[in-house]
Amino acid sequence: MNDDKTGNMTRIYFSFLCVLAASALSAKAQDYQSSIRKWDDGPLTSKDFRIREVLGPDEKDASWLYYGIKGNPEKKKYGNLVYRKITTEAYMDRVNSWVNSSSAPDQTIGFQQVCFDIVELTRRKFQSELDTSSNGNYNVLLDYYMNLCDNSLKEFKAVSQNGRDTSVVNRYRSNVEKALDEYAPKDTVPEIRLRRVGFGYYIGYGGEFYTGEITDYLKSLNGMSLGCEVSVSRARFGIDMTMGGYGRLKRDVPYPEGKHDWKSGERTSGWNINLTAGYALVDKNHFNLIPFVGIGAGMICRGYDYLGDDVRSENLSGLRFCGGVQWDWKIRRYYSNNTNSFFGRDYGETGVRFRLYAARTGYESPCSAWSVNLGVAFDIYGRFAK
Numbered sequence: 001m002n003d004d005k006t007g008n009m010t011r012i013y014f015s016f017l018c019v020l021a022a023s024a025l026s027a028k029a030q031d032y033q034s035s036i037r038k039w040d041d042g043p044l045t046s047k048d049f050r051i052r053e054v055l056g057p058d059e060k061d062a063s064w065l066y067y068g069i070k071g072n073p074e075k076k077k078y079g080n081l082v083y084r085k086i087t088t089e090a091y092m093d094r095v096n097s098w099v100n101s102s103s104a105p106d107q108t109i110g111f112q113q114v115c116f117d118i119v120e121l122t123r124r125k126f127q128s129e130l131d132t133s134s135n136g137n138y139n140v141l142l143d144y145y146m147n148l149c150d151n152s153l154k155e156f157k158a159v160s161q162n163g164r165d166t167s168v169v170n171r172y173r174s175n176v177e178k179a180l181d182e183y184a185p186k187d188t189v190p191e192i193r194l195r196r197v198g199f200g201y202y203i204g205y206g207g208e209f210y211t212g213e214i215t216d217y218l219k220s221l222n223g224m225s226l227g228c229e230v231s232v233s234r235a236r237f238g239i240d241m242t243m244g245g246y247g248r249l250k251r252d253v254p255y256p257e258g259k260h261d262w263k264s265g266e267r268t269s270g271w272n273i274n275l276t277a278g279y280a281l282v283d284k285n286h287f288n289l290i291p292f293v294g295i296g297a298g299m300i301c302r303g304y305d306y307l308g309d310d311v312r313s314e315n316l317s318g319l320r321f322c323g324g325v326q327w328d329w330k331i332r333r334y335y336s337n338n339t340n341s342f343f344g345r346d347y348g349e350t351g352v353r354f355r356l357y358a359a360r361t362g363y364e365s366p367c368s369a370w371s372v373n374l375g376v377a378f379d380i381y382g383r384f385a386k
Contacts, residue, residue, distance in 0.1 A: 001345025008250040033246040039090040044113045046105055050098040051119030062103040066096035067119045068084055069126065069146060071138060073338075078189045080286060084336040085190075086130060086138060090123040110173075114154055119175045122149040122184035125251070131190065131337060134345075134386040142206075187275045192335050192347055193386040201228040202353050206242030208272065214369035218300070219247040219268050225355075225375045226332075231383070236282040236290055242375070243271035245302070254366065262302055262314075272298040274322055280301060286330050293323040298361035315364050324357020328379055335385065345385035 032376035037048055049063065067090065074087040093257015101191050126145040130138065160168040206225025208217060230237050252263035270373040278292030300316040334348040362368050 005087045006344075035093050035095040036091050037094055037122075039092075039116060044092075044109055044116060046099070046109055048094050048097065049109075049112070050095070051101050053100045054100050061296065063099040063108045063112055063163070064097060065115050066093040067091065067116065067149075068093070069119065069149070071130075071142070076187075077193075078332060081189065081333045081335060083190055084334070084338065086338065087124050088127045088130070090116070090120045093109065100271040107166065108163060110286070111160065111169055114169055114176060116154065116172050117173070117180065118152050119149055121170075121176055121179050121183065122152065124148075124180070124185065127185070128183060178212075178362065184368070189311070190335060190337070194347055195386060196233050198231040198383030199228070200231070200349075200379060200381030202226065202377040202379040204353070204375065206375045206377075207373065208242065208270075208359070208368045209372045209374070212369045213366045213369065214363075217250055217253050217367065218268065221246055221272075223271075225377055227263065227377075229381075231280075231381075234283065236276075236278040236279070236280060236292065238276045239274070240276065240375075241271060241273045242373070247270045249302070264328045266302055267301060268302050270298065270300045272296060272320060272359070274320065274359075276322070278326070280375070285333065288328045288330075289326070290326045290328070292326065292357070294321070296320045296322065298359075298365065298368065299364070316367060318362035318364075318368065320359055320361040322357050322359035322373070324355065326353055328353050328374075328381075337385075342378060346382065347385045348379075348382040350380050353377045 012032075036043075046277055069090055069133055071086040071088045074085055075193050076083045076085070097112075099105070099112075122145050126141060130141055133141070156172055157163075159165070160172065201243055203224070203226040206221075206223060208221040210220065221242065221244050223242055225240065225242040227238055227240030229239075247264050249262060251264045273294035274294040276292045276294030278290040280288050280290050282289040296319075298318055298320045301377055302314050328349075330349050330351040334350075336347075337347075338343050353375070355373070355377075357373050359371050359373055362367075363373065
């Protein structure tokens, strides 16, 4: 009984410590967040600084601004484009920023406001290069611009005598405000610069509709279509395949005895495969149009019951030539400027692909025929961006 009471007390005590620790961590996180003030929150006031009564023997500053620049992931939409980027912001920390009680409040706050404006100007330059640079890594650029900001503030403090020379402070204020206008943020559609090579794949419906004498024996082929492609600039090189069933033979196929014995009502299936080369004649934000030609093979398979024991198959195959056009409707485009990822900036598209082409397949007569081929598929395509 005593052991049970001791165990219960231990569990209660442990639970109490866990709740206490969680509360302390939560309070600490809330305190930190409440101490952060962004440049976009408006001009600095005396409430943003602690008051220090006594300075150390080596401290020459009458005030101190604790500042930083940080980045956050952001997603924006422009039409069918989803744009993922890192958005930066300049901030100051109220807890670690202070003014001396003996300093002139208005003059000191005005001086620190110029300092904070210099931080914001540096952030805007950093954001501009982050959005447009083809080789810039976020962490490398951040280190560079933070060093640039530190040096700019040291220079400003030196020439203004830590804010005591108001004429210098006013001159800096005017220059920084003009520069801030020059680097004012603009919410515009990003310029996407693509590299040469891309890759895509698709899966959906494919149909082959014959013309001529073969239609007396076979129905249309309906089934699944899938393929992949590699692009080099606007050139497209792909491989695609359609496989499905023709249904049952409409009538006996007149092949010589002993060679083929295809009878009415027997089950048939088939497939075709094509190697294609095309060119993106039109490539817009919402669609592209790609004429193509290709070479491949087709096969018709007949299944039959051999002496009632099992089902066997017999095939007809032939060389195939094709030519047509595909139209890609781009439902959604994706662009990321995350330079910290392994592949750097990347671009992708998802949409629906429509294909229409004619083909000539050299099956044994009377099955050699022209066909009209249709396809509708879900398409995914991606390229690296500069």
